[in-house]
Amino acid sequence: MSEQKHLVEVRNLKKYFPIKSGMMNKTVLKAVDDVSFTIDEGETLGLVGESGCGKTTVGRTLLHLYTPTAGEVYFDGKQVTEKNIGEFRKDMQIVFQDPYSSLNPRMTVADIIGEPLDIHKLYANKQERADKINELLTLVGLNSEHANRYAHEFSGGQRQRIGIARALAVNPRFIVCDEPVSALDVSIQAQIINTFEDLQQKLGIAYLFIAHDLLVVQHMSRRIAVMYLGRVVEIGPARDIINSPIHPYSESLISAIPMPDPETARHKNRIILEGDVPSPLRMPKGCPFRTRCRYATKECEESRPALREISPGRFVACHHR
Amino acid sequence: MSETPLLQVKNLHTSFFTDAGEVKAVNGISYNLDAGRVLGIVGESGSGKSVSAYSIMRILTDTGRVTEGEVLFKGENILNYTPQQMQKFRGSRISMIFQDPMTCLNPTFTIGSQLKEAIRIHTNRTKEEIEARAVEMLQLVGVNEPERRLRQYPHEHSGGMRQRVMIAMALACEPDILIADEPTTALDVTIQAQILELMQSLQKKMGMAIIMITHDLGVIADMCDEIIVMYGGKVCERGTADEIFYNPRHEYTKGLIRSIPRISEKHEKLVPIGGSPVDLLNLPKGCAFAARCDHAMKICLEQPPEEVEVNDCHIAACWNNVRRMMEEQKGGEEA
Numbered sequence: 068m069s070e071q072k073h074l075v076e077v078r079n080l081k082k083y084f085p086i087k088s089g090m091m092n093k094t095v096l097k098a099v100d101d102v103s104f105t106i107d108e109g110e111t112l113g114l115v116g117e118s119g120c121g122k123t124t125v126g127r128t129l130l131h132l133y134t135p136t137a138g139e140v141y142f143d144g145k146q147v148t149e150k151n152i153g154e155f156r157k158d159m160q161i162v163f164q165d166p167y168s169s170l171n172p173r174m175t176v177a178d179i180i181g182e183p184l185d186i187h188k189l190y191a192n193k194q195e196r197a198d199k200i201n202e203l204l205t206l207v208g209l210n211s212e213h214a215n216r217y218a219h220e221f222s223g224g225q226r227q228r229i230g231i232a233r234a235l236a237v238n239p240r241f242i243v244c245d246e247p248v249s250a251l252d253v254s255i256q257a258q259i260i261n262t263f264e265d266l267q268q269k270l271g272i273a274y275l276f277i278a279h280d281l282l283v284v285q286h287m288s289r290r291i292a293v294m295y296l297g298r299v300v301e302i303g304p305a306r307d308i309i310n311s312p313i314h315p316y317s318e319s320l321i322s323a324i325p326m327p328d329p330e331t332a333r334h335k336n337r338i339i340l341e342g343d344v345p346s347p348l349r350m351p352k353g354c355p356f357r358t359r360c361r362y363a364t365k366e367c368e369e370s371r372p373a374l375r376e377i378s379p380g381r382f383v384a385c386h387h388r
Numbered sequence: 389m390s391e392t393p394l395l396q397v398k399n400l401h402t403s404f405f406t407d408a409g410e411v412k413a414v415n416g417i418s419y420n421l422d423a424g425r426v427l428g429i430v431g432e433s434g435s436g437k438s439v440s441a442y443s444i445m446r447i448l449t450d451t452g453r454v455t456e457g458e459v460l461f462k463g464e465n466i467l468n469y470t471p472q473q474m475q476k477f478r479g480s481r482i483s484m485i486f487q488d489p490m491t492c493l494n495p496t497f498t499i500g501s502q503l504k505e506a507i508r509i510h511t512n513r514t515k516e517e518i519e520a521r522a523v524e525m526l527q528l529v530g531v532n533e534p535e536r537r538l539r540q541y542p543h544e545h546s547g548g549m550r551q552r553v554m555i556a557m558a559l560a561c562e563p564d565i566l567i568a569d570e571p572t573t574a575l576d577v578t579i580q581a582q583i584l585e586l587m588q589s590l591q592k593k594m595g596m597a598i599i600m601i602t603h604d605l606g607v608i609a610d611m612c613d614e615i616i617v618m619y620g621g622k623v624c625e626r627g628t629a630d631e632i633f634y635n636p637r638h639e640y641t642k643g644l645i646r647s648i649p650r651i652s653e654k655h656e657k658l659v660p661i662g663g664s665p666v667d668l669l670n671l672p673k674g675c676a677f678a679a680r681c682d683h684a685m686k687i688c689l690e691q692p693p694e695e696v697e698v699n700d701c702h703i704a705a706c707w708n709n710v711r712r713m714m715e716e717q718k719g720g721e722e723a
Contacts, residue, residue: 117576222664252432253603257647257660264657279577282606286649286658309651323581325606327648329629332610339585340578343546 072144073105074273075129075159075241080138082121082128086348096347098124100297101138103374106241109271113288113305115281115320117344121297122277126243129275130159142241157187160234164246166226170218176229177214180204183236203232208262224255231262241273248283260287281324285309290380293317296347296355299374303381313383316356354386362387392463393420394564394597395444395482400457402436402443402621411668413439415621415676416457418695423564426591426598428612428629430605430644434665436621437601441567445484446474480510483558487570489550493542500538503557510561525556528593530586548579552586559590567599572607584610605648609633614701617641620666620676623695627702637704637712640677675707683708 082099099121106112114122127133129140131152140147147155163169170179180200183189190196201211207228218226227247234242244263248256260283266272278284284291285305292302293314301314312318319338326332340359345351354372357363366386374384402414414436421427431437442448444459446467458465461481469477478484486492494502503522507513513521526534529552542550551571558566568587572580584607591598600611608615608629615632617624617640624638636642643661650656663680672678678688685707693705696713 117578224664252665253605253644254432254647254661255664257649257658258662260649260658261660281577282649282651285651286655306653320577323577325580325584325604325610327605327609327633327645327650329609329633332606337581337585339581343548343579344576 073141074108074110074143075106075275076139076141077105077125077129078103078139078141080125080128080140081136082124082133083136094348097297097350098347099128102294102297102299103138104292104299104302106273106275108240109267109273110290111267111274111276111288113284113291114275114277114294115279115284115291116294117279117320119296119344119347120294121347122279122294123245125294126161126245126275126277130161130243132161157237158240159243160237160239160241161243161245162227162230162234162247165250166223166230167250169230170226172218175215175217176204176209176221179218179229180214180232180236183233187237189237199236203236206235206266207232208258222255223251224258227251227259228262231259231266235266235270238270239272241275243275243277245277246279247276249278249280256283263287281309281321282327293320296344296350298355298384299382300356300385301381301383302374303378303383307381313377313381313388314356314385315360315362315387354384392460394423394462395421396458396460396463397440397444398458398460400440400443400459401455402439402448402452403455404449404452406451409669412671413452413621413668414443415671417616417618417621417623418457419616419623419626421565421597421599424591424595424597425614426600426612428600428602428608428615429618430602430608430615431618432603432665434668435618437618438569439621440618441484441569441599441601445478445482445567447478447484476510479506479558479563480561481563482565482567483561483563484567484569485551485554485558485571487573489547489554489574490542492554493550495542498539498541499545499553503538503553503560506557507560521560522556525560526553528559528590529553529556530582531556546579547575548582551575551583555583555586555590559594559596562594563596565597565599567601569601570603571600573602573604580607587611605644617644620671621668622676622692623703623705624677625702625704625706626695627698627704631698631702635698635702637698637702637709638677638706639681639683639708640706643680675705685711 080099080102083095083097086094086096102125116122128135142155177200180203181196184196184199190199200214204213209228248259276287288305291305291308292299295316301317312321319340322338342359345358351358353369354367357367372384372386374382377383397419399416399418400414401416404411417440429437443454459467504518507518507521523534526537531537531552572583612629615629616626619640624640646659647661661680666676674689674691675693678684688707693707695703695705696710697703
């Protein structure tokens with residue numbers, strides 16, 4: 068990888084969860100296994116994959132919401148550790164998927180958004196605090212009248228805006244967006260996507276945009292990383308990955324997107340994958356994808372393919388590509 | 389067409405009587421479904437798409453009631469059926485699959501006993517025949533090792549497998565219509581592709597009609613011959629897939645299509661629909677969508693639009709469409 072300074076750099080990140088099965092048996096669930104990527108200032112990296120592939124765990128481990136099992140995270144060139152994570156909380160924020168459970172029902176909107184301001188002491192007096200809250204509400208498309216209401220009085224889309232305002236309160240330079248639009252209706256989804264884009268343009272925030280909806284991810288991101296069973300199998304420029312995926316898994320994932328266009332749907336060649344994703348507790352030996360891969364050979368069974376640079380900025384983990 | 393359609397829904401109204409008042413979930417929808425066709429019903433949450441299907445199956449909750457309208461199956465109004473008649477009817481003539489296959493399967497019974505129950509109720513086969521049919525159905529929906537699977541419990545299956553079992557159960561008695569309520573929403577993309585492919589191939593093989601209810605325009609475009617777009621319990625627009633996607637006439641449909649991200653070379657900004665969904669407790673006097681519509685006119689606020697025929701295979705209920713058609717007609721006369 069180049070020596071250029073990245074805003075966020077993740078090196079060989081691992082997160083294993085211990086699982087108790089039976090009396091004596093202890094196994095580990097390798098939710099994230101050796102993941103590396105970088106995100107530049109003001110850039111969006113999309114992270115896609117199916118449920119259980121570890122994409123949410125990547126986001127949370129990166130922010131030290133989960134303690135990493137191994138690996139390093141750098142922010143703006145400085146290493147983020149368990150001890151100094153407090154210093155970085157102001158710069159790195161998160162927006163959660165479920166706008167219903169991620170807002171405290173007993174707090175008013177003003178208190179929800181005000182809490183990060185309180186913690187980081189970002190105001191001099193009460194008036195300044197109130198002004199800041201109003202400013203944030205306006206920024207995300209709500210208004211000052213909303214400040215004294217409770218979360219349950221809002222629709223899903225509005226709640227997600229409150230969640231975004233809370234993340235923005237501390238002027239972060241980087242936000243992990245964990246499936247922020249998947250609980251919303253299509254028409255509301257577009258409103259929130261546009262809000263994210265406007266904020267990025269205005270404030271130059273970088274996003275790690277985690278989602279399972281590829282159409283949304285390709286719309287939002289400059290680069291995309293595809294995950295399968297805890298590992299990144301392909302990473303590269305969004306357009307290249309969507310138009311010409313190289314890894315067999317990305318290939319079938321992209322061919323499986325139902326296109327909202329009858330003409331395309333009629334001429335589409337869907338690559339249907341056999342079977343289900345294996346349980347991460349019984350990870351196949353070698354390449355994790357080989358049990359469903361149509362190109363799998365003996366080699367895939369024996370050794371695990373490493374992420375190789377195929378063209379500038381394009382990395383693929385496959386023996387046959 | 390002179391033949392009676394397989395299913396005719398006529399001016400169906402369904403309300404829920406809650407403590408807060410009457411929630412008008414479905415407000416006069418009508419459509420026909422011919423044998424062997426795939427009809428898609430698309431809309432956002434609260435548009436009444438699922439409730440309209442529950443009304444047909446008569447599986448509404450206690451507070452819900454069909455207040456007006458008819459549902460004719462081969463010319464017979466099934467809303468007049470007795471509960472006993474209805475029980476015979478469900479599963480054998482029309483069956484239904486749901487979004488979440490986990491909550492639809494009883495976790496305390498094996499897959500086999502649930503699947504065989506469905507067959508036993510509607511046919512008078514012997515025990516061996518029922519067993520054979522159950523195995524055959526599982527094979528048909530692509531479940532491997534069907535004999536072993538029959539003895540397993542729902543929790544031993546993945547989401548995709550469970551949805552296959554639900555489909556097997558629904559199709560075991562060869563119904564004329566399969567209603568699929570968001571059948572793939574809870575599934576991952578690659579599993580969704582498997583299930584859609586399966587439904588398409590079974591539809592070809594068995595020739596049943598499908599009513600596909602979903603919020604996903606991609607799934608609709610993939611599967612359906614005809615599409616109904618619903619908003620606020622009403623039909624906005626109805627037409628063939630091509631008409632709806634390439635010649636939308638209702639402002640809501642246009643908005644929906646503009647608001648989904650597409651794969652394109654240039655980064656195009658999405659055009660969302662402003663505002664939030666209509667309150668079913670206080671439906672407006674005029675068009676339900678008027679409050680969110682950029683092109684709303686005075687009449688939209690005062691009078692609900694009527695369904696107008698755009699062409700043989702396309703109907704829209706939008707005053708803007710009426711205006712457009714009048715202008716086109718006028719233009720045509722002048723020329």
